[in-house]
Amino acid sequence: MRVLKFASILVVLAALTLGCGGEGKHGKSAEETESADDLVEEGKLYLSYGEPDIARQKFLEALEIEPNHPLALYGVPIADSMHTFDVINIIIQYINMFLDPGFEDSKQTGSFDELIDSVLEGYTVDLADEAVEYIDTCLDVGAVExxxxxxxxxxxxxxxxxxxQGRFAREELLVMWAFNMVWSGAIRHAIALNLDFDISLAMALEDVDFSDVLQGLGEVVDILLQMLNDPGHPHFLTIEDGQVPTYQKAGRDLGRGLLKLNEAFWAITQKPPDNADDIFGYDDTNGNGQWDSGEPIRIPCEGVLDEDEMEWLYAILAVAVDMGNSFIDYSEYDPDPANPDPFDLATLNGILELLDLPPILPSVEIDFGANYV
Structure with missing residues (x-):
């Protein structure tokens, strides 16, 4: 009887405990369970620590509680983009290590193609795709701050x-969309193509003397031609088995990202003049309350661009638009599928002129889109 009485007391205590709220998520009581707002603030904190993966998890947990939480929706692509910077760091480190003549384990590492595949294996392009998906959602539901x-x-x-540090707005979403889509295109190319080449030729690129720029560029072209025609590596830049769909998507993603970069630039120029706290903005130098042609853009890590930097930006955007339109030719993203839009090689002359080189490139049309059909 005493055992039954003791068991009854335990049941009553358990019932009282559950009736008073019990255990919440992560073992906390209902009063202590973190709200979506709390999780978003934790996500911001981890972003400031340089821990984007943990920040991403916090934002996703916030979305489990409140699926349309605007800050959590916006936080995910920020964290994904910061993660991409981490991956870029790793890739740069691997490449430098592999190309280092003193790296004794290079023979054991295998080909450069195998090295790149090993680096990308744990990342693929999942987070870049996720970032674009969440950015689209943010734009659809108006989560733009x-x-x-x-x-x-x-x-x-x-x-x-x-x-x-500052305010992310709709325009910053467009920049991140472009960044992640270009990254997706670049990585998918690396996955789809055979990158096995003679490492010694790549090392020779480091020895090119650019004191005479034209001569230096000529040497680079010669080395690249040797790499493409090397009988010891006949499959360099050919599509790997089973990777045709990846290669096709790589071209489309790259083209869409380049075009979105141009869209993001013009969106930034439409911001109100009081944009000093925004991540991207412009300097309203004439004080007329709007952006005018020639006024400088402000970007992270660089600040307000000077006149020369703005010329570089315009030249890069011109190439991005022409190349982007060519990459999406013949695809579902082509706004005019009946008329091809090849890339004009002469568009690169603008960049040559900024390098104080003569505009020597002829007007030759390159149909990039045809390579991805």
């Missing part, structure tokens, strides 16, 4: 470039 009130470090090649 995210105040990053803590400094977020930008690390490239394991060097601290700058801290990003």
């Amino acid at each position: 995210f105040d990053m009130d803590l400094p977020m470090p930008i690390i490239v090649d394991f060097e601290h470039l700058c801290d990003v």
Whole structure:
């Protein structure tokens, strides 16, 4: 009887405990369970620590509680983009290590193609795709503001470039969309193509003397032609078995990303003049309350671009638009599928002129899109 009485007391205590709220998520009581807002703030904190993966998890946990939480929706692509910077750091480190003549384990590492595959194996392009998906959702539901009130470090090649702090808005979403889509295209190319080549030729590129720029470029072209025609590596830049769909998507993603980069630029120029707290903006130098042609853009880690830097930006955007339109030719993203839009090689002359080189490239049309059909 005493055993039954003791058991009854335990049942009553358990019932009282459950009736008072019991255990919440992560073993906390209902009063202590973190809200979506709390998780978002934790995500911001981890972004400031340079821990994008943990930040991403916090934002996703917030979305489990509140699926349309605007800051959590916006936080995911920020974290994914920061993760991409981490991956870029790893790839740079691997490439430098592999090309280092003193790296004794290079023979054991295998081909450069195997090295790249091993680096990409744990990443693929999942987070880049996720970032684009969440950005599209943010744009659809109007989740277009995210105040990053803590400094977020930008690390490239394991060097601290700058801290990003301020207001992310719709225009910043477009920049991240372009960045992740271009990255997706680049990585999918690396996965789909055979990158097995003579490492000694790549090392020779480091010895090219660019004191005479034209002569240096000629040497680079000669080395690249040797790599393409090397009988010891006949499959260099050919599509790997079973990777045709990956290669096709690589071209489409690259083209769409380049075009979105141009769209993002023009969206930034439409911001109101009081954009000093935004991540991207412009300097309204004439004070007329709007952006005018020639006024400088402001970007992270660089600040307000000077006149020469703006010329570089315009030249890059011109190439991005022409090349992007060519990459999406013949695809579902082609706005005019009946008329091909090949890339004009002469578009690169604008960049040559900025390098103080003569505009020597002829007007030759390159049908990039045809390579991805």
